[in-house]
Amino acid sequence: MFYYAAFVAIVLLIVRSNGNPTRLKRNEPTRCCIPDKFSAQISTSSGMQLPDDKTFGTYGYYNFSYDVDRGMVGMKGVSFSVPEQKKSNIWIIENINDGQIYTIDLDSKQCYKSTMPIKLLRCIPDSATYLHSVSYGYGNKQIPADTWLVIMDDFITYTTVSSDGLCVPLSGHSFLAQPPLVTAVTTTDFEPNVDDPSIFDIPAECKNAV
Numbered sequence: 001m002f003y004y005a006a007f008v009a010i011v012l013l014i015v016r017s018n019g020n021p022t023r024l025k026r027n028e029p030t031r032c033c034i035p036d037k038f039s040a041q042i043s044t045s046s047g048m049q050l051p052d053d054k055t056f057g058t059y060g061y062y063n064f065s066y067d068v069d070r071g072m073v074g075m076k077g078v079s080f081s082v083p084e085q086k087k088s089n090i091w092i093i094e095n096i097n098d099g100q101i102y103t104i105d106l107d108s109k110q111c112y113k114s115t116m117p118i119k120l121l122r123c124i125p126d127s128a129t130y131l132h133s134v135s136y137g138y139g140n141k142q143i144p145a146d147t148w149l150v151i152m153d154d155f156i157t158y159t160t161v162s163s164d165g166l167c168v169p170l171s172g173h174s175f176l177a178q179p180p181l182v183t184a185v186t187t188t189d190f191e192p193n194v195d196d197p198s199i200f201d202i203p204a205e206c207k208n209a210v
């Protein structure tokens with residue numbers, strides 16, 4: 001479960017980190033970079049194959065914050081295993097600069113340290129393939145969005161970002177070959193600021209985590 005949970009932010013932010021939108025190709029929408037900082041609610045679902053060949057699934061929802069100036073990602077929420085429906089309260093802190101992930105089990109107060117399997121990225125890359133455009137919402141309350149296919153080695157993601165000038169990451173559907181993993185992320189309640197900076201503060205129980 002903890003490997004999966006730490007993977008969520010990567011799915012949401014897997015767009016290239018060169019800091020600027022890349023070039024526009026013929027008959028494609030303008031490529032963009034996600035905001036430098038934001039908070040949101042995210043809901044997730046996943047399925048993965050464990051080392052013993054058993055399968056494991058989860059559903060979760062989290063308060064999520066991202067700040068490029070701090071070089072940090074923070075998320076705190078609840079995850080349920082499938083089909084057992086075991087509930088876990090989880091807090092994840094990712095240091096983008098040194099590639100370290102701290103996953104805290106808030107029930108047992110244990111901290112697990114790991115390394116990011118893929119570097120977090122911010123902008124739609126030149127190599128991405130434009131798939132289609134859609135609208136979120138209904139009636140006069142609609143958000144235009146574009147969906148892109150991004151392939152990095154054995155990692156494939158279909159990422160949808162708003163095309164209203166904000167480049168809000170609205171959803172992601174990703175597939176990883178090793179370990180075998182599929183996951184989906186949906187973003188709601190977007191705010192263009194960090195609601196609670198303390199979500200980035202590494203707690204004492206992580207100081208000696210290995």
